[in-house]
Amino acid sequence: MGVSLKDIAKHAGVSLATVSNVVNGYRPVGEETRVRVQRAIDELGYSPNLSARHLRNGRTGIIALAIPELNNPYFAEVAGAAIREAGTHGYTLLLDYTDSDRQKELLLIEGIRERVIDGLILSPVQLGRADVLARRSDKPLVLIGESVYDVPHDHIAIDNVAASHVAVQHLVSLGRHRIAFIGAHPDVHRQPAHLRLRGYQEALSSAGLSFDPALVAVTAQFGRQDGLTGMRELLKLSEPPEAVFAYNDLIAIGAIRAIHEANLRVPQDVAVIGFDDIEDGRFATPSLTTISPDKESIGQLAVRSLIARVEGKHVSEPADIQTPFRLVTRESTIGR
Amino acid sequence: MGVSLKDIAKHAGVSLATVSNVVNGYRPVGEETRVRVQRAIDELGYSPNLSARHLRNGRTGIIALAIPELNNPYFAEVAGAAIREAGTHGYTLLLDYTDSDRQKELLLIEGIRERVIDGLILSPVQLGRADVLARRSDKPLVLIGESVYDVPHDHIAIDNVAASHVAVQHLVSLGRHRIAFIGAHPDVHRQPAHLRLRGYQEALSSAGLSFDPALVAVTAQFGRQDGLTGMRELLKLSEPPEAVFAYNDLIAIGAIRAIHEANLRVPQDVAVIGFDDIEDGRFATPSLTTISPDKESIGQLAVRSLIARVEGKHVSEPADIQTPFRLVTRESTIGR
């Protein structure tokens, strides 16, 4: 097998415990011996056996991040930030994905990986408050995204209502009146969809525009295909929309495709705004105006909160952290 | 902590070893006691502590997959397949990314995660044959992608030369003569870029077309931005290309954007073909013709090969496995 503490101890002529103390500084070690031990470690190439360490102290040094989909660039970017942040704290991040599946989400919070990880960051889409409250595992849990509220866990999310308000306001400022929303969801568990819909409605009403339910397209998922079919439906209306607020960039990209198929132009005939600011949108034709959440800080804050819980340092009350966002205007609303 | 073997043993009135044998059937157990133990397990809700098991038998049940970039959907899809496959074999897949950084790739094959994982699947972009041969770790390693050859490890990849040949042949069949390639790379370590360039050249020569070095655009990376700038350069030529073979779909999407910026049409003025068949391409405007590698089987085969090595079952010679691909024609070459 590999090199163990015992090998180092023998090589440096000290006890096991001393080597352990050099490695993780639980107790001070004399300068002279510390150097000797460190040299032995370097020479033999020691690295601690995590299984043993975990067995002993109950921690693995691995935290998990479970996202709904891998191939949504939004989550890929958040995950990237989280992996980097975990690394700087000496943790390894295990990336998992739920496929937006309720059963998988339940398994995860119930601790399917219980014995492997120190804690979990979950971006739920199907779980409700009750599911989270019913959870029995005592491993720290951090939630990201706006799916679940009022549960005793740290929670990182942007203000979906406010952000949606800003997005729709932008469309209003272009002089558009018939503004559609694509990405409402029939399932009550899909909180963010409701919140963005609410922001949409609030913005309409504060602009003095009436809310027309026919302009709200319900989608099954939140991918490009859903944007495509949603927009196709909207274009069949006798009075089709002049602007569209899409639940996310993927839906917006699908919608743009549908608009082109109908031989209409973006933004001249229909202006489109998305949500997430993924790279696809920057290079789409036309490039996509969008709400840009601070993905880097979402990943960072989630990891930091979780590690703080894992290490039991700040045993503060569960916090609700709102991350910043900004409007990024591009060709899909302002032409060129 | 959780329920341990000892708890079960006490509850069922048998020894530790018997419970262990019921759990993993290493030795036969009498029918009567088996039932009693099984009932105790169900009642107390026992699940084995992986750290302890791994400490004992030297395996962690975790394998790692290291890809160059998280936000390239090609790798996201391969990773998704790999995660699923690992799950069906009872393994957990740890997803890592190298950021296409040579140092990170070196650290990984040298075993930075040595004590955490049972084996590694790596998609290298900067490593050469010598780097892999110099590796000292004895954990199983499986390589994917065509970066490295002739090393004693399993290797999964598609035939880049043949696939590129097919791609260019398709452009030729459209009657285009001035065909460009975007995504050549100055760095000798970037094997796949060379291979796709070679396939491009072979297809040209077998079509009786001459090779014009001015039509080959070198890029720093392989993202949308690189396609954008590469194409801009090509369009500045006195005799710009009528068709483009892009190293991958992201570059192709960037190139399409550049073509639109120049007020030219795809495919009427410039036909574009990509490589990877990522979802972005299917919903781009126009939708992207591409070479579609079998990403699902790449992920699956890589995981299966690695697990076979980890478990030391088929101690066969390192295999070179070629995965299938096909040409998918869409609007960017055949109009509509």
Place this chain on the structure above:
DNA sequence: ATCGGGCTGTATAACGTTATAGAGCTCGAG
């Protein structure tokens, strides 16, 4: 002188699991 208290260092008992050696028991063959 003696005591108390910082320092450094050591020996050792866990953590939960599995493989090995072996202890009982029954039963059929010698």
Place this chain on the structure above:
DNA sequence: CTCGAGCTCTATAACGTTATACAGCCCGAT
């Protein structure tokens, strides 16, 4: 009846780590 074989089951030693208890030692304060 005795002995070995075959079946169950048990006791126990690891695996590599860390926390606890403790043993020296030196030094300043009593």
